[in-house]
Amino acid sequence: MRILIVEDDREAASYIRKGLRESGHVADHAGDGEEGLEMARAAEYDVLVVDRMMPRMDGLSMVAALRADDDRTPVLILSALGEVDDRVEGLKAGGDDYLVKPYAFAELLARVEALARRRDPDTVRTKLVVGDLEMDLLARTVVREGEDILLQPREFRLLEFLMKHSGQVVTRTMLLEKVWDYHFDPQTNVIDVHISRLRSKIDKPFPRSLLHTVRGAGYRLQA
Amino acid sequence: MRILIVEDDREAASYIRKGLRESGHVADHAGDGEEGLEMARAAEYDVLVVDRMMPRMDGLSMVAALRADDDRTPVLILSALGEVDDRVEGLKAGGDDYLVKPYAFAELLARVEALARRRDPDTVRTKLVVGDLEMDLLARTVVREGEDILLQPREFRLLEFLMKHSGQVVTRTMLLEKVWDYHFDPQTNVIDVHISRLRSKIDKPFPRSLLHTVRGAGYRLQA
DNA sequence: TACCATCTGTAATGTTATTGTAATGTTTGA
DNA sequence: TCAAACATTACAATAACATTACAGATGGTA
Numbered sequence: 366m367r368i369l370i371v372e373d374d375r376e377a378a379s380y381i382r383k384g385l386r387e388s389g390h391v392a393d394h395a396g397d398g399e400e401g402l403e404m405a406r407a408a409e410y411d412v413l414v415v416d417r418m419m420p421r422m423d424g425l426s427m428v429a430a431l432r433a434d435d436d437r438t439p440v441l442i443l444s445a446l447g448e449v450d451d452r453v454e455g456l457k458a459g460g461d462d463y464l465v466k467p468y469a470f471a472e473l474l475a476r477v478e479a480l481a482r483r484r485d486p487d488t489v490r491t492k493l494v495v496g497d498l499e500m501d502l503l504a505r506t507v508v509r510e511g512e513d514i515l516l517q518p519r520e521f522r523l524l525e526f527l528m529k530h531s532g533q534v535v536t537r538t539m540l541l542e543k544v545w546d547y548h549f550d551p552q553t554n555v556i557d558v559h560i561s562r563l564r565s566k567i568d569k570p571f572p573r574s575l576l577h578t579v580r581g582a583g584y585r586l587q588a
Numbered sequence: 589m590r591i592l593i594v595e596d597d598r599e600a601a602s603y604i605r606k607g608l609r610e611s612g613h614v615a616d617h618a619g620d621g622e623e624g625l626e627m628a629r630a631a632e633y634d635v636l637v638v639d640r641m642m643p644r645m646d647g648l649s650m651v652a653a654l655r656a657d658d659d660r661t662p663v664l665i666l667s668a669l670g671e672v673d674d675r676v677e678g679l680k681a682g683g684d685d686y687l688v689k690p691y692a693f694a695e696l697l698a699r700v701e702a703l704a705r706r707r708d709p710d711t712v713r714t715k716l717v718v719g720d721l722e723m724d725l726l727a728r729t730v731v732r733e734g735e736d737i738l739l740q741p742r743e744f745r746l747l748e749f750l751m752k753h754s755g756q757v758v759t760r761t762m763l764l765e766k767v768w769d770y771h772f773d774p775q776t777n778v779i780d781v782h783i784s785r786l787r788s789k790i791d792k793p794f795p796r797s798l799l800h801t802v803r804g805a806g807y808r809l810q811a
Numbered sequence: 812t813a814c815c816a817t818c819t820g821t822a823a824t825g826t827t828a829t830t831g832t833a834a835t836g837t838t839t840g841a
Numbered sequence: 842t843c844a845a846a847c848a849t850t851a852c853a854a855t856a857a858c859a860t861t862a863c864a865g866a867t868g869g870t871a
Contacts, residue, residue: 376680469684469703470660517818534728553821554858561859580828580857581741582728740829776832777847784848803839803846818867826859837848 366390366481367409371401371427372416372443381414384470385477398422402430410438411481414473417444417455425458432459439480441473493528496575496588498567500528509567519544520563527576527586536583560584589613589704590632594624594650595639595666604637607693608700616755621645625653630810631755632716633661634704637696640667640678648681655682662703664696716751719798719811721790723751732790742767743786750799750809759806783807 368390372378378394385392393408395401398415399422405413413431417424428440442460455463462476493500498509505521507514516524522544527535537556541547545555560576568574577585591613595601601617608615616631618624621638622645628636636654640647651663665683667674678686685699716723721732730737730747739747745767750758760779764770768778783799791797800808 466679469662519819533726551820555820557858558820558860561861564859578858579728582744585727742830774831778831780847781831781849784850787848801847812871814870816867816869819865821864822862824859824861826857828855828857830853830855832852832854833850834852835848835850837846839844839846841843841845 366411366478368392368412368414368477369395369401369405369408369410370414371395371398371405371419371424372414373397373419374416377416381470381473384474388474390477398424398427402427405431405436405438406434412477413438413440414477415440415442415460417442425455425460428459441476441480443468443473493525495528495531495586496573498528498575500525507567509571512570514566516563516566519559520566523559523563524567524586527584531586531588534579534583534585539583589634589701591615591635591637591700592618592624592628592631592633593637594618594621594628594642594647595637596620596642597639600639604693604696607697613700621647621650625650627755628654628659628661629657630718632718632752635700636661636663637700638663638665638683640665640669648678648683651682664699664703666691666696716748718751718754718809719796721751721798723748730790732794735793737789739786739789742782743789746782746786747790750807754809754811757802757806757808762806 366389368385370378370381370385370392372381372394373396375396378396382392382394393404393410395404397419401413401415402422413428415424415428422430424442424444428442431438431440439461440459441462441464442455442458443464443466444455445466461480464473464476491502493502498507500507502525507516507521507524523540526540526544538550540556541550545551564574564576568576573588575586575588577587579585591608593601593604593608593615595604595617596619598619601619605615605617616627616633618627620642624636624638625645636651638647638651645653647665647667651665654661654663662684663682664685664687665678665681666687666689667678668689675686684703687696687699716725721730723730725748728744730739730744746763749763749767763779764773768774787797787799791799796811798809798811800810802808
């Protein structure tokens with residue numbers, strides 16, 4: 366995600382920037398409202414994080430100017446003021462959310478991501494990618510190294526779930542609930558069998574395997 | 589909740605501590621900034637309550653040092669000074685909230701709990717860090733100095749427990765109950781064996797060891 | 812209806828990794 | 842210096858996982 370931070374306090378800005386980058390986003394920085402307006406007009410950002418009080422042009426004026434241009438990029442306003450009236454003022458100026466200093470970075474991150482999600486109704490991911498393995502949810506196809514792989518419906522659901530949680534361990538209980546809709550332990554080895562079948566299709570024909578067993582815990586899909 | 593009180597006035601400290609404990613929290617105490625910094629680095633706290641003026645290292649310097657480490661644990665600063673400028677200074681140093689003496693304990697409690705809640709509204713702690721040792725609970729991975737470390741399930745549980753109580757002595761009885769689900773003494777050396785195996789993986793290959801024996805008491809994981 | 816193909820779960824069997832035990836060695840503190 | 846506490850090692854039992862074959866269910870088609 367591309368995020369523009371408009372904040373005159375360089376220290377605060379670099380702190381936010383660093384945190385956003387660590388969470389996998391691209392973050393630019395403008396030092397005041399005028400510069401921020403210019404940058405926001407020049408490039409497409411997914412979210413703007415705007416300090417309320419700044420030299421030259423304050424945050425609210427900047428947002429108002431942007432909205433006058435018909436730019437609807439979501440804006441999170443940062444402010445040291447916390448009164449209800451200030452909050453209302455901030456939202457009236459065109460802000461989409463309002464965060465009062467001091468705030469925890471985790472909260473800023475959560476709000477920024479919420480704003481972005483709100484914009485395009487939860488960014489319907491239609492393609493999943495893990496390493497050289499790709500799944501197209503609409504076409505219901507799976508490809509690895511350019512080779513088409515045919516999966517049975519249950520195998521497809523299983524792989525979809527694993528791909529959506531790639532890098533994380535997925536437990537047997539999670540699989541039973543999310544892939545089989547079982548809410549009890551069937552006392553059989555259904556999972557083992559399907560994992561085995563899936564492996565024979567997505568891993569066996571290729572040099573590097575993606576589906577790893579984490580003994581005592583579950584399975585992990587990882588490049 | 590785990591809270592660290594950094595306060596040189598022992599009487600004040602024990603008062604706060606007692607109150608926090610009565611509210612169901614675990615509260616540790618450090619007598620000055622240096623000790624506080626050390627303890628905060630060694631263990632994971634949910635909130636730090638830091639007195640502003642202390643011998644050796646004052647509260648603001650301590651918080652600044654912590655932030656320089658990229659430690660974002662929420663900090664409530666206690667101070668006898670009440671001017672607006674002091675408050676700003678406190679927040680600039682990296683404090684998250686500021687409470688002026690004299691205060692009512694109820695207010696301190698409210699603020700501490702608010703800070704903890706604000707930190708992650710719904711995010712569960714998924715990563716544990718002790719020194720250069722990191723554990724990702726979702727991915728079920730352990731890394732030290734950038735090296736991946738493979739652990740057996742029981743070793744993983746053991747280390748997870750030690751990391752969650754880092755800086756504290758963990759007794760054999762605690763380990764038997766929480767890692768083995770034994771509620772009796774198996775009269776064997778299971779723990780010794782597993783501690784040994786864990787050490788050979790997380791400590792032996794590295795210059796500084798983290799897992800220390802506390803003779804007659806148990807073990808302590810500390811940077 | 813009968814036929815066929817496809818999909819999925821079960822169960823039997825094979826394989827491997829993990830864990831506790833016990834034997835033995837080492838350190839520590841009184 | 843001695844006993845207790847802790848550390849290390851090897852090994853065998855067993856629990857966890859993998860694979861295969863098979864059979865019931867389902868749905869389409871003549």
